[in-house]
Amino acid sequence: DPDHPDKVYKVVKALYGLHQAPRAWYETLATYLLENGFHRGQIDQTLFIKKQKGDILLMQIYVDDIIFGATNKDLCKSFEKLMKDKFQMSSIGELTFFLGLQVKQKEDGIFINQDKYVAEILKKFGLTEGKSASTPIDTEKPLLKDPDGEDVDVHIYRSMIGSFNVLNFIKTRHHVCMAYSDSDYAGASLDKKSTTGGCQFLTSRLISWQCKKQTVVATSSTEAEYVAGASCCA
Template identity: 45%
Template structure:
């Protein structure tokens, strides 16, 4: 295939010869940025450089790199064109920055305060992560920034179903709202269940579904600054919890699995998903939830072993 492409390219270049310079050809240039293969090519280029610098690739996360030097450690996480890194030794951070600048054109943004919509406050006694700015923009976008706040994201008596007789609403607007709320769950596990519940009706949303989604916005109005707190000097024991809502969805009587994972007293992972099969008992529903919980736990253990914690 490569030979064929080279032949085709040579034929094209021959056609581009000018009459004044018959032995000259045009040199074609095409920027890599914006192409579909750009992220892959960039990652391969970056990973080759990091591996040549003595870094090891993570076993469970291939975009994670780690380097040990005596008792010091530096961690590098790649997110497409962004890189987050940290170390137990400041000199290792400075050496990493110098090595990257010598090889690539890059800018150093300093301590991480804002990344991918997440606000990060690094304090002396811990780190606080939230999406307050994104939450305010979300309320303003859907004209709910002046609404009255409520205490819960969903009513205990709420039983959503397909509502075939209900009034249809704008599908694109409903999908935009659900997509925005799903991104907010990156730091708001308290709305995870109800957002995933509302997301099931995106194909044909009704007014009842939209009202349930608007209730989430009313809840966010009073909890814009809520986030995740990760204190310093805590135990690094991994603890996992799972639960299930047996036959909780009225449409097909499928259960919902919920899991969360704690590192010490800090919540690091959570999950809420409708089960793929219909459980015949609460025990069966619990076993399915435990299975997904164990799978995530094994992945987290491998990730922590890459960090040198386990």
């Protein structure tokens, strides 16, 4: 307040836009759901589950957006009423689009695609008129120095690769996690400790890596490798 520069306002409840607002909203919503027979997911804390007479209702939260589905339509109707009794909200009907995913619901299954997301990233990076190629560069063109060339914007490049990796991650059915470790032996000259190196990949994508001195003094190269392996998979 310009009239009182030495004073600050204290809000009595969370306001939309404040950094603590998402947490306050989640806690309010979660408490209400738990009081009405829902159980929180053990892995995904934004997933809530309710079972009733052999039927099940799943509800997923993303900030202030909610999607839900059940094996019984009456459960969906009662859940919608439950939410409107407590909160001011609107229902947009059957799910067709959520977080970049287009959803088509048919009698033989629920199908997800990202045609809209693909079109958006192609437009973002100026590739809407691009032509497909079997290799990233001409195989007959030698790699020579280009003194007049401009440096590549590494931030745009990383954003481009990350956007494409999202498509690959969602499309891949089996997400395999692989870890690699290595160690020298007594490489530290002062305390003779070995150094561990390791990296972890999820679906061929590097997600974590480390290089650090081991906390114990290995008495053999085999022990040093075992310590590195244990640290890499911990």
